[in-house]
Structure formats: structure tokens, C-alpha cells
Amino acid sequence: MHTLLAVGVAIILFAYFILQALLHSTQNKREPRLLEFTVPFLDSAIGIMRHGASYLQNLRNKHQVSIHTLRMPFQRLYIVHAPHLIQIIQSKANAATFVPNLLDFGILFSGLNKDAQISLRKAVSVQGNGFTISVHKYLLSGPSLNTATKAAIDRLSESLPKSFTDNHQEGLLELVRHELALALTGAIYGPENPFNDPEIEASWMGFLPGISHLLYSPFPYLTARKALRSRSRVIDAFKKYFRTGGHLQAFPMISEMYEINKGHGIAPDESAKLELATSLAMLSSGGITTFWLLFHILSDAGTMRSIRDELYAVAKDESKNGDITRRTKVLILNGIKESCPTLLAMLNETLRYHSTVINIKEVQHDTTLAEQYFLKKEAIVMIPGQSVHHNTDIWGPSANTFDHHRFISAEFKKNLASTSAFRPFGAGVTMCPGRHFSTNVILSLVAMIVVQYDVLPQEGQWVTPTKRNADLWNAMPKPDWDINVRLVKRVAEKEVEWKFVWSEGATVV
Numbered sequence: 001m002h003t004l005l006a007v008g009v010a011i012i013l014f015a016y017f018i019l020q021a022l023l024h025s026t027q028n029k030r031e032p033r034l035l036e037f038t039v040p041f042l043d044s045a046i047g048i049m050r051h052g053a054s055y056l057q058n059l060r061n062k063h064q065v066s067i068h069t070l071r072m073p074f075q076r077l078y079i080v081h082a083p084h085l086i087q088i089i090q091s092k093a094n095a096a097t098f099v100p101n102l103l104d105f106g107i108l109f110s111g112l113n114k115d116a117q118i119s120l121r122k123a124v125s126v127q128g129n130g131f132t133i134s135v136h137k138y139l140l141s142g143p144s145l146n147t148a149t150k151a152a153i154d155r156l157s158e159s160l161p162k163s164f165t166d167n168h169q170e171g172l173l174e175l176v177r178h179e180l181a182l183a184l185t186g187a188i189y190g191p192e193n194p195f196n197d198p199e200i201e202a203s204w205m206g207f208l209p210g211i212s213h214l215l216y217s218p219f220p221y222l223t224a225r226k227a228l229r230s231r232s233r234v235i236d237a238f239k240k241y242f243r244t245g246g247h248l249q250a251f252p253m254i255s256e257m258y259e260i261n262k263g264h265g266i267a268p269d270e271s272a273k274l275e276l277a278t279s280l281a282m283l284s285s286g287g288i289t290t291f292w293l294l295f296h297i298l299s300d301a302g303t304m305r306s307i308r309d310e311l312y313a314v315a316k317d318e319s320k321n322g323d324i325t326r327r328t329k330v331l332i333l334n335g336i337k338e339s340c341p342t343l344l345a346m347l348n349e350t351l352r353y354h355s356t357v358i359n360i361k362e363v364q365h366d367t368t369l370a371e372q373y374f375l376k377k378e379a380i381v382m383i384p385g386q387s388v389h390h391n392t393d394i395w396g397p398s399a400n401t402f403d404h405h406r407f408i409s410a411e412f413k414k415n416l417a418s419t420s421a422f423r424p425f426g427a428g429v430t431m432c433p434g435r436h437f438s439t440n441v442i443l444s445l446v447a448m449i450v451v452q453y454d455v456l457p458q459e460g461q462w463v464t465p466t467k468r469n470a471d472l473w474n475a476m477p478k479p480d481w482d483i484n485v486r487l488v489k490r491v492a493e494k495e496v497e498w499k500f501v502w503s504e505g506a507t508v509v
């Protein structure tokens with residue numbers, strides 16, 4: 001027994017020293033510093049499992065570095081924290097050196113078959129990514145953004161009175177996630193939206209935990225079997241959607257993407273899998289953002305009052321002359337970004353304070369960054385938004401505190417225009433094209449709730465949930481637990497009929 005143990009320990013020690021030697025001999029002295037090498041090549045995987053989305057920010061706080069290297073089996077990662085280095089990486093001059101790589105992520109989690117992967121990679125290398133090109137074309141600005149926003153808000157206006165009934169009790173995250181999911185996907189997929197089926201919505205939720213396994217587990221088909229079965233159900237629903245022509249009644253972006261994929265030689269059933277990417281863009285961060293925004297508003301009575309006052313001030317009374325029993329108020333939502341500064345400041349602070357965005361780019365050839373750091377070809381550059389959003393040089397001594405007033409003062413408001421300071425939606429040409437669509441709808445949903453309801457925590461007080469289990473791939477961190485709330489229709493609003501309108505033809509961004 002003792003001999004066996006001794007042999008085991010000897011093998012482990014031998015492997016450890018070999019791996020340490022390999023790690024250090026393959027690390028160029030001019031590369032950014034290697035911070036962790038306790039368990040060679042596995043430190044970062046262990047760190048991510050232990051600290052989730054905060055891992056990179058924790059490393060920065062501990063070592064106070066501008067840039068550093070993390071090593072994984074067959075992959076090196078350069079983590080960039082300093083704004084001056086981020087600026088260089090993002091500069092136009094370096095666009096061909098540091099290239100965003102969303103395609104691999106999309107292929108991985110959608111489960112495309114080999115033939116479709118080959119066709120897609122070929123097409124993307126010649127014509128660019130049809131998915132992102134279409135979203136930029138339809139959702140970034142202009143009348144098509146307006147049409148999509150109006151469709152989502154009309155859905156919210158219709159569904160809210162049905163699900164937000166007086167005294168209704170549910171988790172706050174679940175409540176807003178569901179409303180927003182059906183509004184965004186309904187606006188884009190049209191009347192045949194697969195997520196209208198509660199089983200498909202539940203399957204989507206069952207699939208989400210599997211994404212981390214697909215990204216980091218060596219055997220996702222063993223470790224995430226249940227999640228992958230849920231994914232198959234969502235894919236089947238999309239196959240049916242396309243076969244029965246659901247896309248022909250949808251927002252034109254969907255049928256255009258479908259035709260582009262067909263043109264690339266991708267079979268219709270494989271094309272259906274690519275809708276997982278569109279769905280993930282719509283469903284991953286919006287509900288979580290709305291949860292945190294509402295949490296901060298509802299748990300701060302003074303801010304809540306200011307926001308209500310701002311919204312009531314722009315609502316128009318359209319009661320019929322002389323009718324004092326039934327009043328009608330209309331809230332035109334297009335203008336709330338301008339006319340409700342406290343609400344907008346709360347949204348921006350929610351994004352700044354909570355965002356866990358990490359921008360990922362691949363180094364195309366050996367290069368030297370800022371004449372100082374040697375970066376190897378095919379390595380991955382990661383820029384954690386948290387390092388920027390919590391940097392006291394940029395945001396002052398209160399960088400680590402939630403305080404929306406910073407976005408009311410001109411001093412910090414100007415930071416919103418700089419992606420080296422504020423980057424919850426990324427930066428550069430790949431900056432999120434769905435940002436106006438999602439923020440318009442999120443603010444509208446919050447406005448609808450705030451003017452009509454008191455939302456009370458069942459526990460009697462608001463307790464901030466932790467975010468330790470947040471997913472590293474998500475731009476916003478989900479809370480570790482939901483907060484049970486009770487909705488109470490505000491007494492003053494019981495006799496008021498509210499109409500929420502997104503006016504077509506008005507400017508939107």
C-alpha cells in the first residue's frame with residue numbers, strides 16, 4: 001500500500017515538474033507577465049470555476065498589472081486591463097492584427113454539423129458574417145429599428161396587464177425575464193415565434209447552463225447531457241418554424257438571414273440551428289439588466305420618487321371631458337431617454353457597475369504591443385470590462401460603489417462616449433448592434449412597472465444577491481438567487497387606464 005502511494009506521489013511530482021518546465025520554457029520573457037503557475041496550465045480553469053466572472057478582475061486587483069498572460073492547454077490568453085493598451089488594440093491601425101472571433105463561439109454552441117461548418121466558414125471568410133451584418137443593418141438605427149421597437153413595446157403593453165395582476169407573487173428576475181423574452185423574440189420572430197410555446201421557453205432555460213460546458217468542459221456531451229437535450233428541443237422548434245414558413249411573417253431580418261444561409265449552401269435544418277445565436281443575443285443579457293436596474297430603483301425610495309415624477313411629468317392626460325371616474329394617461333416612450341434623466345442614469349450605472357463583459361480578439365501574427373509586450377500569433381486577447389468600469393483613475397474614488405448621480409454630473413457623463421471608459425456593449429465595429437433595441441425596450445418595461453405598481457420584497461427588505469455563479473460568457477451577471485416580490489397596483493392608478501405608445505416615425509437613438 002505504502003509503495004503504491006509513494007509511486008503515485010512520485011508520478012504526480014514528476015508530471016508537475018515537467019509541466020512547470022514546459023510552461024516556463026515556452027513563455028517568452030518579453031510576453032506579458034505570467035501571474036499564476038501553481039497548477040501549470042490549469043490555474044485559469046480552476047480560477048474561473050472558483051470565482052466565475054470576477055476571476056480576471058480579482059487578478060488585476062491582486063497584482064495591479066496592466067496586462068498579463070494566462071496559460072491553458074494549447075492556448076495562451078493575454079488579459080488587458082489598462083485603458084492605454086485597450087486603446088491601442090482597438091485602434092483602426094490594429095484592426096487586422098486583433099480580430100474579433102464570434103464565429104467559433106456560434107458554431108460551438110449551435111451544434112452545426114461538419115458540412116454546414118465548412119460552408120459557413122468559407123462564406124464568412126469571403127463575405128463576412130451574415131448574421132452580424134444583418135443585425136447591424138436592421139437593428140442599429142433607422143426606421144427598421146423603430147419598427148422592431150414598436151412591435152416589442154406593443155407586445156409588452158398587451159401582456160403586462162395579464163401577467164402583472166394585483167397581489168401577484170413571483171421572483172423579480174423570472175417576472176421580467178419572461179416578459180422581455182416574449183417581447184423581444186415576438187418582435188423579431190413574428191406571430192409564429194417558437195418561444196410562445198412555454199415548453200420551448202423552458203427548454204431554452206434548460207439549455208443555458210450547458211453553454212459553459214460546451215466552452216470549458218472536455219466532454220460536454222457527458223457533463224451537459226440534459227442541457228443538450230433541451231437544445232435539441234429548441235432546434236426542432238426552429239426547424240418547424242422555417243418549414244412552415246413562420247419566418248415569412250417575421251421581422252425581415254430573419255428571412256434575410258435564412259436566405260443568406262441558403263445561398264451559402266447551408267441546409268434549412270442547419271440554418272435553424274443558427275437561430276440559437278440570434279436568440280442568445282436577445283435573451284442572454286436583457287432580462288438580467290432589467291432585474292438589476294429594477295432592484296436598484298425599487299430598493300431606493302428617493303430615486304424611485306424622482307423617476308416616477310419624471311415619468312408622470314411627461315405622461316399626457318387624455319381623459320374624456322368631465323369623466324372623473326375613468327382617467328386615461330398616455331406615456332409616449334420614444335422620448336424617455338431625454339426626458340427622464342434619473343431613469344437613464346440608473347440604467348447606465350447598472351451597466352457600468354454590474355457588466356461582466358469580456359471582449360475577445362485573436363492575434364493574427366506575432367506582434368509587439370506598445371513597443372513593450374510581445375504577443376504571439378493565435379493567442380487570445382481578452383479585455384474585461386470590469387477592469388475599466390471599476391478603474392478609479394477613470395471613475396474616481398467611488399468607482400466600486402453604485403451611484404447613479406455620476407451620470408447626472410457632466411464630469412462623468414462624458415465617459416459614456418468613450419469605449420475605453422464605458423463598454424457594456426463592447427467597442428469598435430463589433431459593438432453590439434442590438435443596444436438601442438434592447439435599451440429602448442428595457443427602459444419602457446421599467447417605466448410601465450414603476451408608474452403602475454409598488455413592488456414589495458416578500459422578505460420585507462431588499463437584500464442584494466451575490467453574483468458568484470455568474471457565467472463568464474454573459475455580458476451581464478445573473479444574480480445567485482431571485483428575489484420574491486409581491487406586485488401591488490398603486491392606489492392612485494387603480495382608476496387610471498395607462499396607454500404605452502412607441503410612436504413610429506419618431507427618432508429613436
Ligand code: HEM
Nearest residue numbers: 132135281282285286424425426427430431432434438475
Ligand atoms: C442589455 C442587452 C445586451 C447587452 C448587454 C449586449 C452586449 C453585447 C456585447 C458586449 C457584445 C460584444 C461586442 C464586442 O465584441 O465588441 C454584443 C454583440 C452583439 N450583440 Fe448584443 N447585447 C445586448 C442585447 C442585444 C440584442 C437585443 C441583440 C439583438 C439581436 C444583440 C445583438 C448582438 C450582435 C449581433 C452582436 C455581435 C456584433 C458583431 O460581432 O458585429 N444584442 N452584445
